[in-house]
Amino acid sequence: MKIAVCINYVPDTASKIKLTDDNRIDENGLSYVINPFDEFAIEEALKTKEKFGGEIFAISAGNDAKKEGIKKALAMGVDNGILLKYDGYMDPFNIADNLAAQIKTLGSNIVFFGRQSVDYDNGITGLLTAELLNYNCISIVTKLDIQGNEVTAEREIEGGKEVVKSTLPIVITTQKGLNEPRYATLKGIMASKKKVIEEINITSVSNLVENVSYKLPKVKNPGRILGSDASAVNELVKLLRDEAKII
Amino acid sequence: MNSKILVILEQRENKIKKSSLETIEAAKLFASRLNYNFEALVIGNGIENLDILQNTGLSTLTEYKNSDLELYSPSAYKKIIVEHFNKLSGEIILFANTSFGKDLAPRIAASLKAGCITDCTNFDFSDGNIICSKPIFAGKAISELKVNSPLKVFTIRTNVFKIVPAECKLDIITEHFEAPDLTTKVIEINKQDSKLDVAEADIIISGGRGLKSPENFALVEKLAQAFGAAVGASRAVVDAGWRPHSEQVGQTGKTVSPSLYIACGISGAIQHLAGMSSSKYIVAINKDADAPIFSVADYGITGDVFEILPVLTEQINKLKQ
Numbered sequence: 001m002k003i004a005v006c007i008n009y010v011p012d013t014a015s016k017i018k019l020t021d022d023n024r025i026d027e028n029g030l031s032y033v034i035n036p037f038d039e040f041a042i043e044e045a046l047k048t049k050e051k052f053g054g055e056i057f058a059i060s061a062g063n064d065a066k067k068e069g070i071k072k073a074l075a076m077g078v079d080n081g082i083l084l085k086y087d088g089y090m091d092p093f094n095i096a097d098n099l100a101a102q103i104k105t106l107g108s109n110i111v112f113f114g115r116q117s118v119d120y121d122n123g124i125t126g127l128l129t130a131e132l133l134n135y136n137c138i139s140i141v142t143k144l145d146i147q148g149n150e151v152t153a154e155r156e157i158e159g160g161k162e163v164v165k166s167t168l169p170i171v172i173t174t175q176k177g178l179n180e181p182r183y184a185t186l187k188g189i190m191a192s193k194k195k196v197i198e199e200i201n202i203t204s205v206s207n208l209v210e211n212v213s214y215k216l217p218k219v220k221n222p223g224r225i226l227g228s229d230a231s232a233v234n235e236l237v238k239l240l241r242d243e244a245k246i247i
Numbered sequence: 248m249n250s251k252i253l254v255i256l257e258q259r260e261n262k263i264k265k266s267s268l269e270t271i272e273a274a275k276l277f278a279s280r281l282n283y284n285f286e287a288l289v290i291g292n293g294i295e296n297l298d299i300l301q302n303t304g305l306s307t308l309t310e311y312k313n314s315d316l317e318l319y320s321p322s323a324y325k326k327i328i329v330e331h332f333n334k335l336s337g338e339i340i341l342f343a344n345t346s347f348g349k350d351l352a353p354r355i356a357a358s359l360k361a362g363c364i365t366d367c368t369n370f371d372f373s374d375g376n377i378i379c380s381k382p383i384f385a386g387k388a389i390s391e392l393k394v395n396s397p398l399k400v401f402t403i404r405t406n407v408f409k410i411v412p413a414e415c416k417l418d419i420i421t422e423h424f425e426a427p428d429l430t431t432k433v434i435e436i437n438k439q440d441s442k443l444d445v446a447e448a449d450i451i452i453s454g455g456r457g458l459k460s461p462e463n464f465a466l467v468e469k470l471a472q473a474f475g476a477a478v479g480a481s482r483a484v485v486d487a488g489w490r491p492h493s494e495q496v497g498q499t500g501k502t503v504s505p506s507l508y509i510a511c512g513i514s515g516a517i518q519h520l521a522g523m524s525s526s527k528y529i530v531a532i533n534k535d536a537d538a539p540i541f542s543v544a545d546y547g548i549t550g551d552v553f554e555i556l557p558v559l560t561e562q563i564n565k566l567k568q
Contacts, residue, residue: 013498013518017387025388036499092353093362118498120383120390122365124353131357136431137321139350142492156493157346157436158444162319166431176485176499177492208362208396212378215389220524223545225536230558232548236530237562239546244528246450246507247474247566 001054004108005045005078006099006126007038008060009069010119023213034069037114039181040174044144045112046077047179052146055079059102061095063087067197074192075184081197091207096128098202103133109169115140116173123173130171138164142177251337252277252285254305255328257347259436261317262296263289265410266343266447268303272408273341273370273401275304280372283339288331290324290424292317297419304413313424318436319347323427325354332359337398344402345446352402362394365402366502385498385521405447406504445494448477450507453496453523455481457512457533457552461489466556467511473563479503479523481513497522512552515540532556 011017011030018026034042045056058073060066061084070081084098103111111133113126123139130137136151142161143154149168154161156175184192226232226239241247254274256267267289274285286307287300292314300308311327328351332340340355342348344366356363368389369380376393379401383390445451452474454467464478471478480490482497496503498518508526513519515531515538523529524543531544532555541547548555 011384013385013521014516015384015387016517017384019388091362093356096357118385121381121385121502123349124356124363124365127350127353128357128363131354137354138431140346154437155346155350158447159442160436160438162346162433163435163437164431164433175492176495206395208360208394209364210393210395212391212393214383215380215391217382217386217389217525220543220545222542223529223547225541225547225549228536228549230550230554232550233555233558233562236546236548236559237566240507240528240530241566244507244545246528247563 001052001110002106002108003045003048003054003056003110003112004059004103004106005038005041005056005073005112006059006129007042007069007073007114008035008117008119009033009066010035010117013118017216019214019216023215025214032065032068034072035114035117037116037118037174037176040176040178041112041114042073042076042078043179043181044172044174046182048110048146057082057106057108059084059099061086061090061098061202070197071192072184074195075189076182077188081195083197083199084202085199086202086204088204089207089211090204091209092122092125093128093208094204096125096132097205099125099129100132102200103129110146111135111171113171113173115175126171126173133169133171135169135171136166137171137173138166139173140175141172142175144172144178249282249284250339251335252283252339252341253332253335253337254285254287254341255348255351256287256289257343257345258289258291258294261291261294263294263299264343264345266345266405268299268410269405269408270341270343270403271303271305272410273403275413276370277339281375286335288328290316290327300417302412302414303410304415305417306415307418307420309420309422311422311424313427315427315429316424318433320427320429320432321350321354322430322432324351325358326428327424328355329358340400342402344404348402352400356400359398359400360396361398361400362396363400364392364394366404367401368404368407382502382525385502385518386525387521404504406449439493443477445477445479445496445503446501449505450474450476451479451496451503451505452476452509452511453479453481453513454484454511455513456483458484463553464489466552470509470556470560470563473560473567481519482516510540510544511556513540514538515543
């Protein structure tokens, strides 16, 4: 069995985002991590391999920097790394198109994605890839059980969980709560250094969505400090009623 | 002929959700600025609260009905919507950015080869172009995007578009849908004990490390109850196992924009602020006067949550009586 896990390498969530003079995202000074939701995808791929055997392929699309993310996945225990290499901008559709082609070549019928990249927050690449492959898909998964061809999963919804049934081949997009991602062991890190990341140059089809510009959100004016003990509560309630008109 | 927008309404237990009405408001914006016509579609097993669609500005609704379709099935819903949209020769599909819309929108976009933008907070129209704003990095920046494909799919962030009544007669067409494709299907919903979800709540009371122990979250819960609010949590307390992940607000949790957000004992790590700073009013209660949460708060109390929360809860309860 070939298991695919599609990962991204993104600015750390502690990053402060700044813009360049021409209103693009200023990448100077940002530190990068594996997309936090993708760690759950990697962990689930490892658990799936422990259960059924097989081989795991971590796939990332983008420039050379994405290799660092693949290396971390290899250190966690993933067997192989593939970089779909390009330098420019590709929209999610474009990326999904290339990922789908690669997954088809590999012939994996279980594919994991994080539910969303915490940089551009689209949350659609996994679902698009599934559709382009004509695979089933369950998104935002917090519990997963695969028995033969049958898949049962729980996905997070507002105010509860949906229990979803489907079948292989399938794409699963992973949500926090699904598992506890393991740390890379020293042995894992040493072993990963020997693994070769395969690089495949890809070509872009036309982007369906294009960024026109970036903005920073309006900076809030510092608010009022009403006091330092319970005597401030009267004033707070008054403001919520008369100014904010919430109560 | 005017271009057409199809608004996909969402039902839970055959009741249309409030976020769907906000999506109609987004369609009204397109209608007023670009002369689009819009209509709506809902899939379920006999919608019980159709009256909430009266005087929303919506004039045509098609209801697809089947006993297997009360619970969501991506495979079946996708097919129904794509076929309906093609018959309509529509140009734009709108969803609310809920777990339902987020799941279905990209599937439909893939079928239609349509550009898809999720979590839209605003649309600008100039020279016939639609420029869509969407928060990225959980709100640390805003991306302005244009869709180049003729067909477009958008999901609309909840709690952003204000519901404005508009006198309007509503025609409802019921289609009985036979033999849906149930390859992927929800078989049941496990509800959280009737608690409000942070993603949908108009008021959120959130707690952090300052509560000192999971038991002390009772103070936050009582205040939430007084307000009729949802309980939220910082990443620190979710990672510590005090609260479920579904309550986490921030970049690796939920991004929220309620009318009121009260942060109790939360210092305000940048990834938390990203998730909640677009709330309309923010109240911070924290002993540490230097906590970053005060930089986004409209009203702050630099005091002890254990002292302040019970007094605040009592006053709100009194007001509500």
